[in-house]
Amino acid sequence: MPTEAPTASRRRGELLERAILDAAWAEVLEVGYPKLTMEAVAARAQTSKPVIYRRWRTRAALVLAAMQHSLPGWDDLPDTGSLRSDLIALLQRVAHRFDLVPGDLIPGLITETFSDPESAAAVRAQITSFARARILRPVLQRAVARGEITTTEISPRLARLPFDLMRNESMIYGMPVSDAAIAEIIDEVVLPVLAATPRES
Amino acid sequence: MPTEAPTASRRRGELLERAILDAAWAEVLEVGYPKLTMEAVAARAQTSKPVIYRRWRTRAALVLAAMQHSLPGWDDLPDTGSLRSDLIALLQRVAHRFDLVPGDLIPGLITETFSDPESAAAVRAQITSFARARILRPVLQRAVARGEITTTEISPRLARLPFDLMRNESMIYGMPVSDAAIAEIIDEVVLPVLAATPRES
DNA sequence: CTCATTGGATACGTATCGTTTCTTACGGAG
DNA sequence: CTCCGTAAGAAACGATACGTATCCAATGAG
Numbered sequence: 537m538p539t540e541a542p543t544a545s546r547r548r549g550e551l552l553e554r555a556i557l558d559a560a561w562a563e564v565l566e567v568g569y570p571k572l573t574m575e576a577v578a579a580r581a582q583t584s585k586p587v588i589y590r591r592w593r594t595r596a597a598l599v600l601a602a603m604q605h606s607l608p609g610w611d612d613l614p615d616t617g618s619l620r621s622d623l624i625a626l627l628q629r630v631a632h633r634f635d636l637v638p639g640d641l642i643p644g645l646i647t648e649t650f651s652d653p654e655s656a657a658a659v660r661a662q663i664t665s666f667a668r669a670r671i672l673r674p675v676l677q678r679a680v681a682r683g684e685i686t687t688t689e690i691s692p693r694l695a696r697l698p699f700d701l702m703r704n705e706s707m708i709y710g711m712p713v714s715d716a717a718i719a720e721i722i723d724e725v726v727l728p729v730l731a732a733t734p735r736e737s
Numbered sequence: 738m739p740t741e742a743p744t745a746s747r748r749r750g751e752l753l754e755r756a757i758l759d760a761a762w763a764e765v766l767e768v769g770y771p772k773l774t775m776e777a778v779a780a781r782a783q784t785s786k787p788v789i790y791r792r793w794r795t796r797a798a799l800v801l802a803a804m805q806h807s808l809p810g811w812d813d814l815p816d817t818g819s820l821r822s823d824l825i826a827l828l829q830r831v832a833h834r835f836d837l838v839p840g841d842l843i844p845g846l847i848t849e850t851f852s853d854p855e856s857a858a859a860v861r862a863q864i865t866s867f868a869r870a871r872i873l874r875p876v877l878q879r880a881v882a883r884g885e886i887t888t889t890e891i892s893p894r895l896a897r898l899p900f901d902l903m904r905n906e907s908m909i910y911g912m913p914v915s916d917a918a919i920a921e922i923i924d925e926v927v928l929p930v931l932a933a934t935p936r937e938s
Numbered sequence: 939c940t941c942a943t944t945g946g947a948t949a950c951g952t953a954t955c956g957t958t959t960c961t962t963a964c965g966g967a968g
Numbered sequence: 969c970t971c972c973g974t975a976a977g978a979a980a981c982g983a984t985a986c987g988t989a990t991c992c993a994a995t996g997a998g
Contacts, residue, residue: 546945546994570848573985584946589987640851643844643908647771650841650911660909693921704905707844708861710851720894725930732929747963747976774954785977790956 547583556581556588560602569599569644596648596655599641600662607636610669619679619730623698623722626675630666630702631713639710666699667692685730694733698726748784757782757789761803770800770845797849797856800842801863808837811870820880820931824899824923827876831867831903832914840911867900868893886931895934899927 547555559581563572574595578585592598613629616622642663649655666672672695676688701721705713748756760782764773775796779786793799814830817823843864850856867873873896877889902922906914 548943548945548995552945568852570851574987575985578946582946584948585987586947586989587945590944638851640848643851644848646908646911647841647845647848650771650844651769656911663909691921691925693925697926700902700905703909704901707847707908708864708904710847710857720892724892724894724934725898725926728933729926729930732933733925749964749975753976775956776954779977783977785979786956787958787978788976791975 552583552587553591554605556583556591556598557602557605560598561606564599564602564638564641568638569641572599574598594648594655596645596659600645600655600659603637603641604662607633610671613671613675615678619675619682619684620722620727622675622678623726624718626671627698627702627713627718627721628715630699631706631718634702634706635712639706643707663703664696664699667696672698690730690733694729697729698722701725753784753788754792755806757784757792757799758803758806761799762807765800765803765839765842769839770842773800775799795849795856797846797860801846801856801860804838804842805863808834811872814872814876816879820876820883820885821923821928823876823879824927825919827872828899828903828914828919828922829916831900832907832919835903835907836913840907844908864904865897865900868897873899891931891934895930898930899923902926 556577560572560577563577563580567576572595574585574588577598578588581588588598592601613622613625616625645659646656649659661668673688676685676690679685680688698721702713702718705717705721757778761773761778764778764781768777773796775786775789778799779789782789789799793802814823814826817826843860846860847857850860862869874889877886877891880886881889899922903914903919906918906922
């Protein structure tokens with residue numbers, strides 16, 4: 537009787553890959569990004585360093601893949617009755633998503649990919665994935681239908697604005713973005729600028 | 738005749754401290770934050786590791802001190818004639834200040850101080866030093882005098898807004914913030930929200 | 939059944955860590 | 969001018985993780 541399951545059989549392909557990504561994500565959650573080592577990931581996944589290095593050339597690439605593998609997708613937001621409450625619900629959902637990611641991970645990835653434009657772009661794409669998720673769009677459409685605003689055609693900058701402010705808040709303070717901060721962002725910045733902008737004559 | 742000046746004499750106190758901070762800053766500029774090693778700093782400063790560790794317990798503390806030691810202060814902004822051009826000038830100055838700091842440094846410091854609240858707060862204080870510098874205040878005062886806005890009494894959130902957006906831009910893209918981005922920030926966000934906000938009755 | 943592929947174990951040399959030990963230069967007190 | 973406490977500086981420590989090379993065996997395709 538072996539004291540520990542000696543790796544029932546030798547894994548390959550998808551199965552092995554998922555095991556490594558799961559191990560990497562578990563390591564990030566447990567020890568944080570700066571203390572994550574390839575050796576620890578290999579040990580946790582019950583494999584060896586070369587197997588990992590064959591697939592991901594750097595720690596950053598591995599962890600980015602692990603993050604994409606582990607984070608859930610975006611569900612639709614229910615209609616909460618007003619633009620303001622829709623926005624609150626949206627940003628609270630963003631905040632909850634941030635909570636799934638250790639606070640040192642995003643800045644860590646930015647730092648380590650800084651001198652490699654390709655990986656830096658990959659990190660940036662992940663960070664700004666809100667844009668691709670088109671998560672703001674339905675909120676604006678409902679607001680137009682209610683007559684609260686006049687158009688969904690806002691500039692890219694404006695569409696980014698709430699998310700940029702959330703990301704900034706999260707990175708700077710390194711803790712969950714509070715409901716109070718969300719309310720500030722919406723009431724003092726987002727709603728005023730949405731109200732002011734599409735006023736054509 | 739010695740091939741290299743063998744450290745003319747043994748330095749102490751202020752002089753030594755400045756030499757170390759200068760060496761640390763030079764290293765950051767040369768190799769970037771992730772590749773900066775205490776040994777390299779010691780070598781460049783012509784001293785030894787224990788001397789550094791006696792003063793700063795971590796790499797992050799050393800580099801933060803080096804940054805504070807090396808960055809210039811804030812000069813007053815000349816009156817450029819309008820709120821918009823004043824804001825443009827202000828954010829361009831912020832952008833130039835960002836250019837003095839390698840793009841991987843701030844996220845690197847955030848990452849490494851993440852699990853030590855005290856150092857994290859020190860980093861945060863440095864990052865948000867715009868607030869303490871009260872650099873926005875005179876711009877608003879002049880705008881009030883011109884009749885462009887009605888009050889300088891804006892909320893802390895609004896006072897942070899331009900800087901938060903600049904910082905976000907800089908961290909995400911890891912390159913100098915373009916004049917186009919500055920113009921977007923001002924024309925699509927800051928000015929509209931300033932115009933919309935202090936409208937009482 | 940055979941064989942090319944690739945997982946997995948191991949070990950290598952290197953780099954840097956943070957600390958310890960020891961010597962010696964400096965500079966203030968008397 | 970001398971003495972002596974303080975701190976600089978050199979060297980070496982064990983530890984850890986790096987990224988790579990080598991080797992063997994399990995696997996699955998044909």
